[in-house]
Amino acid sequence: MMHVVYLFDIDGTLLHAHGSGRAAFDAVFVEQHGIPDASTGIRYGGKTDHQIIDEIFVARMGRRATAGERAAFIAAYLPKLHALLVEHPVEVLAGVHDALTYLAARPEVVLGIATGNVKEGAYAKLGAAQLERWFSFGGYGCDSHVRAELVAKAAERAKHERDVREVIVVGDTIHDIAAARAVGATVCAVATGSDPRDALAHADVVFESLIELPAWHAARFG
Numbered sequence: 001m002m003h004v005v006y007l008f009d010i011d012g013t014l015l016h017a018h019g020s021g022r023a024a025f026d027a028v029f030v031e032q033h034g035i036p037d038a039s040t041g042i043r044y045g046g047k048t049d050h051q052i053i054d055e056i057f058v059a060r061m062g063r064r065a066t067a068g069e070r071a072a073f074i075a076a077y078l079p080k081l082h083a084l085l086v087e088h089p090v091e092v093l094a095g096v097h098d099a100l101t102y103l104a105a106r107p108e109v110v111l112g113i114a115t116g117n118v119k120e121g122a123y124a125k126l127g128a129a130q131l132e133r134w135f136s137f138g139g140y141g142c143d144s145h146v147r148a149e150l151v152a153k154a155a156e157r158a159k160h161e162r163d164v165r166e167v168i169v170v171g172d173t174i175h176d177i178a179a180a181r182a183v184g185a186t187v188c189a190v191a192t193g194s195d196p197r198d199a200l201a202h203a204d205v206v207f208e209s210l211i212e213l214p215a216w217h218a219a220r221f222g
C-alpha cells in the first residue's frame with residue numbers, strides 16, 4: 001500500500017499550552033543568568049527550541065548560546081515545563097480529536113509529529129493534552145535546529161518501513177510552510193496559532209481550524 005504521511009506541528013496546531021513554554025524558558029533564564037522576562041518581544045511560533053534560546057541570548061547577552069549553554073538550558077527547562085503543564089492545563093484545539101480519529105481509521109494514513117520542541121518537551125505537551133497515543137514517530141527540535149531538517153527527518157522515519165506517496169505537513173506558521181516546501185511536502189496551514197490566515201495563504205490549503213481537515217482529506221484521496 002502507498003501511504004499518506006501526516007506530520008503535525010504541536011503548538012498552535014494541535015494545542016495551546018497557554019504560555020507554559022515561554023514561562024519555562026523565562027524561568028530558566030532568571031535561574032541561569034539573572035535576567036527576568038528574557039523572552040519579552042521574541043516570537044516563538046514556528047521556531048525550534050534551539051533557535052529560541054539563541055534569540056534570547058542575542059537579545060539579552062549580545063551573543064548566541066554555546067552548545068554547552070543550550071544543553072544546560074534544555075536540561076533546566078524540561079522539569080519546569082512539566083510542572084507548568086500540570087499547573088496550567090493545555091487546550092486541545094477545535095477539530096483535533098475528530099481529525100485524528102478520522103485519519104487514524106484510514107489504512108493508508110500514517111500520523112507523525114514535526115515540531116521545533118525537543119522530543120521530551122514535545123511529548124510533555126502531547127501527554128498533557130492526552131494526544132500522545134496517536135503518534136509513534138516524528139521529527140523534533142533535538143534532531144535539528146533547522147525546521148526543514150527536522151521535517152525531513154520525520155519524513156525519513158516515516159519512509160523507513162513503508163512506501164509513501166505523499167507527505168503532508170500540518171502547521172500554524174509561515175515557518176511550517178517554508179519547511180514543508182523545502183522538503184517537497186504538501187502543506188496544510190491552520191489559522192489557530194500565531195500567524196494570521198492572510199500570512200498563510202501560500203500553503204496548499206488554509207483551514208480556519210482542523211474541523212476542516214477530514215473533508216479536505218476525503219476530497220483529495222477519496
Ligand SMILES: [Mg+2]
Nearest residue numbers: 009011012046
Ligand atoms: Mg506551531
